[in-house]
Amino acid sequence: xxxxxxxxxxxxxxxxxxxxxxxxxxxxxxxxVMVTLLLMSLFLLIAGNIGAFTKNIEEGLGILxxxxxxxxxxxxxxxxxxEIEALPHVEAVxxxxxxxxxxxxxxxxxxxxxxxxxxxxxxxxxxxxxFDVSVDDGKNLETVQKALEKMEGRIVKADFGGxxxxxxxxxxxxxxxxxxxxxxxxxxxxxxxxxxxxKTTIYSRSxxxxxxxxVGATNGFIxxxxxxxxxxxxxxxxxxxMLITFFGYRYLYGVTGGKVLSSAMFTLQPIYPxxxxxxxxxLLAGIVVGLVGSFLAVxxxxxxxx
Amino acid sequence: xxVLENVSKEYKNGVHALRNVNLTIEDAEFVYVIGPTGSGxxxxxxxxxxxxxxxxGRVLVDDVDVGKLKHAKVPIYRRNxxxxxxxFRLLPSMTVFENIAFAMECVGxxxxxxxxxxxxxxxxxxxxxxxxxFPSELSGGQQQxxxxxxxxxxxxxxxxxxxxxxxxxxxxSIEIMELLERINEEEHTTILMVTHDSTIVNKxxxxxxxxxxxxxxxxxxxxxYLQHD
Numbered sequence: 001x002x003x004x005x006x007x008x009x010x011x012x013x014x015x016x017x018x019x020x021x022x023x024x025x026x027x028x029x030x031x032x033v034m035v036t037l038l039l040m041s042l043f044l045l046i047a048g049n050i051g052a053f054t055k056n057i058e059e060g061l062g063i064l065x066x067x068x069x070x071x072x073x074x075x076x077x078x079x080x081x082x083e084i085e086a087l088p089h090v091e092a093v094x095x096x097x098x099x100x101x102x103x104x105x106x107x108x109x110x111x112x113x114x115x116x117x118x119x120x121x122x123x124x125x126x127x128x129x130x131f132d133v134s135v136d137d138g139k140n141l142e143t144v145q146k147a148l149e150k151m152e153g154r155i156v157k158a159d160f161g162g163x164x165x166x167x168x169x170x171x172x173x174x175x176x177x178x179x180x181x182x183x184x185x186x187x188x189x190x191x192x193x194x195x196x197x198x199k200t201t202i203y204s205r206s207x208x209x210x211x212x213x214x215v216g217a218t219n220g221f222i223x224x225x226x227x228x229x230x231x232x233x234x235x236x237x238x239x240x241x242m243l244i245t246f247f248g249y250r251y252l253y254g255v256t257g258g259k260v261l262s263s264a265m266f267t268l269q270p271i272y273p274x275x276x277x278x279x280x281x282x283l284l285a286g287i288v289v290g291l292v293g294s295f296l297a298v299x300x301x302x303x304x305x306x
Numbered sequence: 307x308x309v310l311e312n313v314s315k316e317y318k319n320g321v322h323a324l325r326n327v328n329l330t331i332e333d334a335e336f337v338y339v340i341g342p343t344g345s346g347x348x349x350x351x352x353x354x355x356x357x358x359x360x361x362x363g364r365v366l367v368d369d370v371d372v373g374k375l376k377h378a379k380v381p382i383y384r385r386n387x388x389x390x391x392x393x394f395r396l397l398p399s400m401t402v403f404e405n406i407a408f409a410m411e412c413v414g415x416x417x418x419x420x421x422x423x424x425x426x427x428x429x430x431x432x433x434x435x436x437x438x439x440f441p442s443e444l445s446g447g448q449q450q451x452x453x454x455x456x457x458x459x460x461x462x463x464x465x466x467x468x469x470x471x472x473x474x475x476x477x478x479s480i481e482i483m484e485l486l487e488r489i490n491e492e493e494h495t496t497i498l499m500v501t502h503d504s505t506i507v508n509k510x511x512x513x514x515x516x517x518x519x520x521x522x523x524x525x526x527x528x529x530x531y532l533q534h535d
Binding site: 017208210213215216217219221306 | 395408411
């Protein structure tokens with residue numbers, strides 16, 4: 001073990017030398033790493049933002065539970081609110097009075113009709129006071145709604161937009177899963193491409209590996225510099241995609257003002273820490289894949305000759 | 307001590323390279339192995355080097371059963387034997403100095419020792435002025451000498467040389483032979499030298515083993531190249 005640690009500077013040095021002496025191979029395999037990481041970066045950015053979009057939409061969804069007019073005492077209202085808050089999957093409950101409900105209703109009407117509805121303010125207000133119930137996950141909207149409707153006599157009506165909303169929630173989770181799966185598949189593809197490039201790079205040096213064994217180098221001793229070299233190649237290949245991701249995303253964010261289709265629903269992920277996370281992931285992917293790819297390749301060619 | 311007991315080697319393509327070979331080489335001996343191409347000389351070297359496994363029989367070098375070594379243990383075994391390859395097998399991306407130093411780095415020698423010993427070895431094979439040259443920049447003879455240098459750097463107990471004078475002019479050949487003899491005498495290294503060079507075999511007489519079609523056809527202690535009719 002001590003011997004291994006002592007030999008690390010030597011291995012790093014010889015890996016560095018090898019990177020420079022096999023410059024053409026280094027450049028070709030790092031550019032392969034670069035291209036695949038660029039693709040990966042693109043998908044990571046898209047998947048990350050789709051995740052955020054769908055989350056935004058889902059968070060906007062809630063249930064409006066209209067309260068029976070018989071429940072008007074503050075104590076009763078508080079008790080009801082606590083009861084709803086205690087329901088499973090309920091995240092937050094906020095009270096909206098009759099007046100506030102009318103405000104909401106009016107603001108949704110035509111300008112000309114607005115003054116007309118103002119007449120209902122006060123005693124003659126036909127609307128019910130309501131609770132805005134937000135749910136932990138879009139999938140649970142229906143469960144919560146059913147539970148609310150069971151509170152007969154106190155809750156008149158619980159509504160969340162019905163099946164269309166359910167469909168929307170289902171659709172969003174499909175989009176999110178598909179995005180994640182696509183990113184995963186592409187990442188696997190990237191890893192495969194990179195490790196294959198490194199394998200061909202090392203193949204051209206399988207002769208060298210055999211010679212090293214001929215002069216008494218153990219398998220571990222041979223593998224070390226190749227693995228470090230793979231890491232260096234991965235690192236070099238990750239630099240440009242990282243820079244492009246960082247500045248590209250910053251530019252995009254600046255141009256769009258952080259919003260796609262200038263809609264509050266489709267807000268882009270803020271630059272920090274999102275873009276740094278993606279960059280970190282790219283760096284990690286480059287290094288790990290370089291390491292694993294070269295490890296597999298050397299191990300394979302070590303077996304080439306006895 | 308090198309012992310071959312009833313060693314046969316048949317390759318997958320059906321070629322019988324060695325047939326029932328029995329051979330004992332004592333420590334500090336200097337032995338020539340001669341024979342026409344295809345007689346099994348290279349196979350003999352590969353068996354001793356651990357690159358090939360005998361089809362039957364045993365190859366023992368200092369009581370190590372070479373054919374039974376695990377893949378990972380082969381390089382460690384090789385540290386005790388130096389091999390001068392006919393095709394040199396120098397690492398193309400390393401200078402002559404680094405090539406020789408590499409064999410010592412594998413063993414875990416200290417930097418100071420490596421530097422000292424490599425200079426010494428380069429002096430021995432008269433390549434001091436080519437220390438920083440890459441193998442591709444050397445002539446065949448120079449590469450051959452670099453290979454010899456690498457083989458002897460770790461002071462192996464056994465030195466196997468496959469045509470070490472094959473690419474050298476007579477003058478350089480004599481130099482290399484003197485070097486090998488010196489290593490044999492001073493370091494008591496067992497030397498097994500495969501050669502075609504009848505002049506050397508006839509001039510510097512040593513035990514000579516003649517192979518033909520996989521059989522040992524002669525094992526002459528007094529030396530001298532076989533006279534064929």
